[in-house]
Amino acid sequence: MRLPKLGVRTRILAVALVPSMALALSGIGATGTLVDRAHRARTWADEMRAGIAPTRELIEAVQAERQLTLWRLAGAEVDVRQLTTARQRLDTAVRLLAPAQSELSRIGPDAMGQATDALGETSKHLAVIRSGIDAGTVTVADAYTFYNRIPQGVMAGVAVVQRTAPDSATAVELAQAADVLRSLEAMSRANALAAALLDGNRLTPELGTEYLSLVGYYRTRVGDIVDAPDEQQAAVARTLVQSAAWQRLGSVEPVLAQRTLAPSEGPAKRSAPQPLPISVPEWQRSADEVTHGLAELWQAENAEAQHLAVAAAAETTRNSLWAGAGMVVVAVLAILVALELANRIIRRLRRLRDRTLALAADELPATMRRLAAGQDLGTEPAAPVLDFGRDEIGQVARAFGHAHASAVGAARAEARTREGVKSVFIAIAHRSQVVVHRQLEILDEAQARQENPALLDIYFRLDHLAIRERRNAENLIVLAGGRPGRQWRNPVALLELVRSAAGETVDYTRVRIGRLPAVFLVGAAVADAIHLLSELVDNAATFSPPQSWVEITGSAVGRGIVVEISDQGMGMPAEELERGNDLLSAAPDFAVTRLSEDSRMGLFVVSRLAARHDISVRLSDSDHGGVRAIVLFPARLIERGNSGDPTVAGPDSTLAADSRNRPRAR
Structure with a gap:
């Protein structure tokens, strides 16, 4: 069914009314969406707050048990009671983290559920690996690999949490916290591997390389945090780097690194290793102090991320209310003003129609005829004056004026381009001519000095090719309007x-x-x-x-x-x-x-x-x-x-x- 043709005034009113109603509905929908987003951001912050403490406890517990286990397997003297306490602490940390894992899996994406499932699956094998450790059937490398899985699962969950952050500022803060956590884990792994280097023992080449990489990584990352844009984070890292504990660790690690590089066979094996600059207990106290500092920095970063998420949620709620109210007000004003604007627009459109018809029918054809006849227009032609205001109608008028000027300018530019192309062709051809003329002179000289018929025939063929090349160069000159040399x-x-x-x-x-x-x-x-x-x-x-x-x-x-x-x-x-x-x-x-x-x-x-x-x-x-x-x-x-x-x-x-x-x- 064909709809009746509507006038411009009616269409303008319809154009104003339909978007106004759509704007009002969109305002209601957008407000609801923003409020829901703010609610989800607040829920995300609450769940993050609930998960920080058990996550830190899990990390510290697994690091403590990993260190004592690796030291025991390496032959160091380890108090069995400390190892038992560390195992109980890790079991308790796993149980305390389970509710937070379940909640994060519920509100997070599928990747969060996969990360928590992997962490739970690793925790189920704790009893088996501990039995093998106590029985002496587990190697240092196997124990090291197993205990690394739990922090890796935590870091995978941290990465998923970072991707689900409600805003970019929170995501950046979480990324910084993740860097601190990786530095903390690298230091803990290095400290655990160091047990095999204390009494003259040796790490496998793979674990030796792992030790060097871990030490270099965590020291580099902490050094980067010192220069971080976040002044508060940089100040904490700077205090840690300047502490005596950090310096003492820095004096021990090069000695242990040297032992990883020592040969495993030959006379060098029987030489006594370089002694540690400080005692083992003092070294461990320094490591614990630095570990505690990094853990505190990580927790502070997470707390700041939660604060930013809560602030973002509050701002989103406030903005949603203002946006909804503004859309309703704009819709009402648009309907009230539409009728007045319709009459004004009609009058201006009629004037624009008359002026552009005159320009298109008279002025533009006359200008193009002058250009086609080769007349010089003097300075660059200006656009015709079509003053219809600064709104869209005025822009249409100016666009038509610019189109007029562009058409004239394009014709002049095409003429200049042709002349430029001709000049380029002539320049290239003249350069080729110089080379060909020189080649012909050399060939003539060679023919004059040569009496061998076979060589004379070759010279002649080369001479013929050069002549053809000269003619090709002259073709360019002729096409460009020049004269051959x-x-x-x-x-x-x-x-x-x-x-x-x-x-x-x-x-x-x-x-x-x-x-x-x-x-x-x-x-x-x-x-x-x-x-x-x-x-x-x-x-x-x-x-x-x-x-x-x-x-x-x-x-x-x-x-x-x-x-x-x-x-x-x-x-x-x-x-x-x-x-x-x-x-x-x-x-x-x-x-x-x-x-x-x-x-x-x-x-x-x-x-x-x-x-x-x-x-x-x-x-x-x-x-x-x-x-x-x-x-x-x-x-x-x-x-x-x-x-x-x-x-x-x-x-x-x-x-x-x-x-x-x-x-x-x-």
Whole structure:
């Protein structure tokens, strides 16, 4: 069913009313969404607060049991009561963390549930690993790997919590806390592995490398925290780094690191290891002090993250209420103002319509006609003045004015671009010409000094390639509107000119020169005439069978001298032949797009060269089914020779032996 066409005023009112109602509904929905988000952020903060203490207790408990276990397996003296207490502490920590794990799994993503399940599964194997430790069937490496799984599970849960943070500031704070936790775990692992290095024992190469990596990691990370942007966090880390305990650890760790690098066989094994700079109890007290400091820093970072989450939740709630109220107010005002604005907009649209129609129908066509005629517009044209205010209607008016100026500017820019491209082509071609001219001089010198026929033939082929390259460079110059560098002061015989032109082609051996008038071409036109004829001969050879001849003949006519170039190819369709003749007679402007669409680029060059000297070039069907190019040199370019015979070069003369006798530029 077709709806009735509505006027602009009615549509404007509808445009104002529909969004207003949608805005009111969106405000209600957005308010509810933001309030729900604030509630979830507050719940997240509460669960985080509930999980910090049991998480810290679990980390410290597993670190204590891991250290005592590894020290015992390494042969150090460990109080069994301390180990029993550490195990009980870890079991208690696992039980206390279970409710927090369950709640986090409920409110978090699936990854949180996977992390808590993995942690719970590891905890179930505690009794088995402890039995193996007590029985002496568990190695240091196996115990170290098992006890590392529990902190790894905690860190996986921390990473998931970080991804579910309610805002970016909280996520950043949690990332900083995670760095502290990783540093704490690295230090604890290193301290646990150090037991095997106390009494002359050795770690496996893998664990030795692990020890060095852990020490380097936690010291580097704590050093980075000292330079952290968070000044409070940096101050705590700075105090820790400057403490005596940190310094004492720094004196012990290089000694232990050296022991990991000591050889396991040979005489070096029997030498006494370097003694520790402090006693083992003092070292352990220092490690406990640093561990406690890092744990306090981690807990402080988590507390700050919770504070930020609560603040974000409160701000979200406040913003949601203000946003909902603002949307309702805006919706009401939009409905009240819509009618007045509709009338004003209608009046302004009518004025804009009349002004733009006048501009499009009169002013813009007149300007474009001036540009098409090549008139200089002087300074850059300014956009027409269409003052309709600063709102959307005014912007439409200014956009139309800019479109007018852009159309004129684009036409001028296109002209400048064409001139720039021509200049680039000429510069490149001239550089190529310099190289080719130098190459030809060297080849001439080499030919003059060489008597070996085989080498002379090679020099000749190189000379021929250089001549063709020179013609390619001259093509660029001609297309760009320039003049090639070759020039002649004196007239040149038509026969020598034709031979030189044929010698510059690829298949010069297929060219057969018939009878030509004994005339001379004025020096100013020689270079362009050679270039013009070589392009036509090249086309004839390219578009005809390789075993066929290309014939060149000439005769004197009333308007000058005619040179005909005939091939024995398949010819050209009538429409293509007509387009070719139009191209040859019109001397088209240089256009890259047009060149790319036409496979016979030589015709463009021929057209330019012919127009420069009023030479007429036409294409027609030859008697052999191919194409005949008819070139008419006007009488003003011709000078008669002194020979009594009006023609030279009898029929069937080819260039296989004497094509090297080309006119030289002066």
